[in-house]
Amino acid sequence: DSGVTQTPKHLITATGQRVTLRCSPRSGDLSVYWYQQSLDQGLQFLIQYYNGEERAKGNILERFSAQQFPDLHSELNLSSLELGDSALYFCASGGARGGLAASTDTQYFGPGTRLTVL
Amino acid sequence: DAKTTQPPSMDCAEGRAANLPCNHSTISGNEYVYWYRQIHSQGPQYIIHGLKNNETNEMASLIITEDRKSSTLILPHATLRDTAVYYCIVRRYGGSQGNLIFGKGTKLSVKP
Numbered sequence: 001d002s003g004v005t006q007t008p009k010h011l012i013t014a015t016g017q018r019v020t021l022r023c024s025p026r027s028g029d030l031s032v033y034w035y036q037q038s039l040d041q042g043l044q045f046l047i048q049y050y051n052g053e054e055r056a057k058g059n060i061l062e063r064f065s066a067q068q069f070p071d072l073h074s075e076l077n078l079s080s081l082e083l084g085d086s087a088l089y090f091c092a093s094g095g096a097r098g099g100l101a102a103s104t105d106t107q108y109f110g111p112g113t114r115l116t117v118l
Numbered sequence: 119d120a121k122t123t124q125p126p127s128m129d130c131a132e133g134r135a136a137n138l139p140c141n142h143s144t145i146s147g148n149e150y151v152y153w154y155r156q157i158h159s160q161g162p163q164y165i166i167h168g169l170k171n172n173e174t175n176e177m178a179s180l181i182i183t184e185d186r187k188s189s190t191l192i193l194p195h196a197t198l199r200d201t202a203v204y205y206c207i208v209r210r211y212g213g214s215q216g217n218l219i220f221g222k223g224t225k226l227s228v229k230p
Contacts, residue, residue, distance in 0.1 A: 002161065002163070002164075004161075033217060033218075035218075037159075042220055042221075042222060043156075043162070043205075043218075043220035044220075045217040045218065045219065048217055056217055058217060088159055090161050090162070092161075092162075092218075106152075106164055106167065107164070107218060108164055109154075109161035109162045109163070109164075110161050111160060111161050112159070112160070112161050114159070
């Protein structure tokens with residue numbers, strides 16, 4: 001158990017819909033990272049938040065957005081869903097109390113949310 | 119693109135040591151070598167990381183060559199539960215460069 005929680009575990013929805021995935025980081029971690037894993041693309045970085053602020057962006061579509069709340073949990077919002085958005089979505093947390101400059105910011109992953117778009 | 123090269127698959131007999139190689143010839147001086155594994159479709163699991171010295175923890179050992187251009191992850195006594203895809207990743211720590219870039223990894227099959 002990594003200490004990172006993600007809900008829901010499974011999500012089935014239709015094209016054109018909008019969903020929200022939730023991630024709670026490990027206690028004390030300030031960073032949340034979102035990754036997408038599809039069969040043809042492998043694990044890809046989407047976006048990082050650190051202490052409520054966006055820190056880095058990867059291959060995140062404009063239809064996707066994220067935020068990190070004051071209690072440090074994060075939500076990934078996926079809208080206008082397409083069949084190709086079906087994938088596993090993982091969040092990871094890191095950047096513990098020592099801060100990014102003081103640690104190697106090892107990332108610990110949650111169990112993931114499996115999204116199926118029909 | 120991933121900055122590492124790993125064999126696509128390896129087999130190991132249960133109880134024997136599994137040695138997983140990784141080439142990272144373009145690694146920079148401020149980049150660490152990280153190893154993660156993913157069992158089925160579970161979340162990637164952190165195993166170990168190192169900069170230039172060899173490292174050991176309760177899961178594995180990491181041997182980094184002196185020129186830092188390659189490394190080997192060693193699982194000393196592989197079990198069936200170690201069957202997974204193993205990812206070798208080089209990464210700068212901290213700041214805005216902290217995301218992990220996953221390649222295709224090595225699929226390790228531990229056989230009875």
